[in-house]
Amino acid sequence: MGFSETIFLFFLALLIFGPKKLPEIARQLGKALNEFKRASNEFRSQIEAEISQLETQTQRSILPPAEPPQGAMNRVPPTLEAAATSTSQVDHAGETHSPMKVAPDA
Numbered sequence: 001m002g003f004s005e006t007i008f009l010f011f012l013a014l015l016i017f018g019p020k021k022l023p024e025i026a027r028q029l030g031k032a033l034n035e036f037k038r039a040s041n042e043f044r045s046q047i048e049a050e051i052s053q054l055e056t057q058t059q060r061s062i063l064p065p066a067e068p069p070q071g072a073m074n075r076v077p078p079t080l081e082a083a084a085t086s087t088s089q090v091d092h093a094g095e096t097h098s099p100m101k102v103a104p105d106a
Contacts, residue, residue: 014022 017025
């Protein structure tokens with residue numbers, strides 16, 4: 001809405017309501033707009049508070065991966081352990097290396 005349209009509406013309201021009623025109507029309109037703005041801000045802040053509370057609850061429920069107990073060793077299943085020792089290779093430094101095997105899809 002442009003400036004000229006606003007001026008036209010002001011003069012139209014002045015003609016319809018008169019110079020004595022116009023300030024009272026403008027005051028009531030301003031109060032209504034202020035109340036609407038306050039209610040919408042209150043609603044928005046309530047929604048944001050609920051969202052942040054839900055995010056906090058989900059962050060608490062997700063735990064990081066646990067570290068293995070001190071002194072625990074990774075254990076290879078017996079079937080893979082037997083396959084690794086039977087196909088291990090020795091490099092020229094004397095270290096044993098097991099090639100990685102991929103299980104066929106059944």
